[in-house]
Amino acid sequence: MTHGSLSLAAACLAVTAAAVVAQPGADPESPQFLSHVVAKLATLHRVTAEPHPMDDSTVTACVPTYNPKIHEGELQPAYCHVYVTADARAPIESGEGSYGEGAVIVKAKLESAEAEGAMLYTVMRKMAAGYDPEHGDWEYAVLDGTNKRVLSRGRIDSCIECHRHYAETDFVTRSYLKQE
Ligand code: HEC
Known part of the structure; x- marks a missing residue:
């Protein structure tokens, strides 16, 4: 039956995609995928030995400025860890x-x-070639700290505006790894 083999093919594709990123149970195409990754932060590699004091500009700017709810005085973080x-x-x-x-x-x-x-x-998540070739094909996203819900994601202009200055290291700043 054509219908049956089509759904089998779709199931196989989904399994392959999940295997590629070694996150069984999470389909990278699904909107919840990044929530799943962040919920399992302990399984990622932490790059920062100590909490890194954030660049003054990013304390206010490395946030989705278009979302006023999380851009309030008491929510200005001062440190970060990178995984x-x-x-x-x-x-x-x-x-x-x-x-x-x-x-x-x-x-x-x-x-x-x-x-x-x-x-x-x-x-930042590296997408397939062609997603945003001028800016390294990165998807940007912001997730809530408590429930890991994706607040926004995509080719976010405000993120790209800063990260485009780091093209030499594939748009990743690495500033917390650099020695003064
Ligand atoms: C004002 C410039 C600026 C803006 C705007 C900005 N970033 Fe960053 N980003 C930085 C800097 C500088 C770092 C290094 C860590 C630090 O000091 O905060 C960084 C680090 C990161 C990292 C760790 C990987 C790396 O590049 O070192 C991620 C992930 C990230 N930013 C995501 C985002 C997202 C998502 C947005 C948009 C919501 C965004 N950034 C907007 C400057 C910026």
């Missing part, structure tokens, strides 16, 4: 080469260096 999927470890540590499709970088914004949970997560 990456295994495939992003070599390029972020070396600062060389580009990131492979499916690589995810999560920046957890902390209220203080001692804070347990994050207030907000900003995320």
Whole structure:
């Protein structure tokens, strides 16, 4: 039956896609995928040894300014931790080469260096070639700190505005890895 084999093919595609990013149970195409990744932050590799004091400009600017609800005085984080999927470890540590499709970088914004949970997560995910070729094919996203809900995602202009200055390292700043 044509119908049956079509759904079988669709099921196979979904399984393959999930296997590629080693996140069984999460379909990278689904809107909940990034929530799933951030909920399992402990399974990612943490790049920052200590909470990194955020660049003054990003304390206010590395947020979705178009969402006034989370752009309030008491929600100005001062520290961050950065986590990456295994495939992003070599390029972020070396600062060389580009990131492979499916690589995810999560920046957890902390209220203080001692804070347990994050207030907000900003995320970069490497998409298939052609997604946004001028800016390294990154998808940007902002997730709520408490329930990991995706607040916004896509080719977010305000994010690209800053990250485009880091084209040499595939739009990843790596500033928390640089020595003064
Ligand atoms: C004002 C410039 C600026 C804007 C706007 C900005 N960022 Fe960043 N971003 C930075 C800097 C600087 C860092 C290094 C960590 C730090 O000091 O905060 C960084 C780090 C990151 C990282 C860790 C990977 C890396 O590049 O080092 C992610 C993920 C990230 N930003 C996502 C976003 C998202 C999503 C947005 C849009 C909502 C955004 N950024 C907007 C400057 C910016």
